[in-house]
Ligand SMILES: O=C(O)CCC(=O)C(=O)O
């Protein structure tokens with residue numbers, strides 16, 4: 001968890017308000033922005049993050065991190081009207097992500113710019129910022145087949161996750177977000193002024209398992225908490241599209257060193273889905289997205 005600075009907190013308050021207004025639009029309006037190429041609206045039940053086939057009881061809007069590059073017909077007016085703040089927010093997230101990547105590079109005894117050089121705000125990338133809404137859960141929802149967000153690890157380099165607290169006076173609250181550590185689930189509470197940072201799969205491959213991606217989920221609330229809706233914002237950081245991923249030259253021992261497959265390709269020796277080095281991360285990302293959505297529109 002990372003403590004944020006005052007100006008980011010102000011932007012966040014504004015942003016959660018924008019998000020709330022966006023999700024309050026009629027379903028018909030939201031569905032006119034149906035997700036395409038990982039940009040746009042995903043209605044409740046369309047995404048299944050967990051391979052066990054649980055339905056995700058949530059809705060989401062995805063936008064490119066370089067939000068100005070979004071085509072006009074993919075931008076709801078609620079975002080257009082707040083474009084300046086949106087750009088400021090995404091640039092700030094990109095910069096905060098850069099600082100995290102510098103620390104991680106230093107911890108692996110790499111040049112501190114090693115990862116940052118692969119992530120430019122102005123170059124084309126798959127970095128996405130995502131507004132999420134978990135509606136209140138009606139009694140009719142079957143908790144044996146439904147979750148708020150199924151167990152998964154994120155696909156890119158790192159993710160910054162902002163969780164909204166139910167009121168200004170609340171400092172900390174279990175929000176349903178959980179992380180898997182050594183086979184048991186642990187709560188990751190929403191904390192005032194704090195960002196959750198997830199290591200994602202591409203960074204695990206890149207570092208040959210020296211950094212481990214975080215398996216996480218969001219469980220359904222119980223009893224009277226069912227009536228509370230939940231809002232979060234995720235900023236998924238991915239390398240520039242043109243960047244070719246090779247194992248880092250870190251001198252620290254690698255738990256899962258890259259190996260050659262039968263065709264002579266350099267491949268990862270671990271992970272939820274095969275990964276081939278010496279190419280950009282896009283093929284891997286699309287393969288993962290493909291298995292996440294129940295329809296082929298993502
Ligand atoms: O909303 C959350 O707390 C988690 C969302 C998430 O893990 C995701 O969208 O990848």
Ligand SMILES: [Fe+2]
Pocket residue numbers: 152153154216
């Ligand atoms: Fe996630």
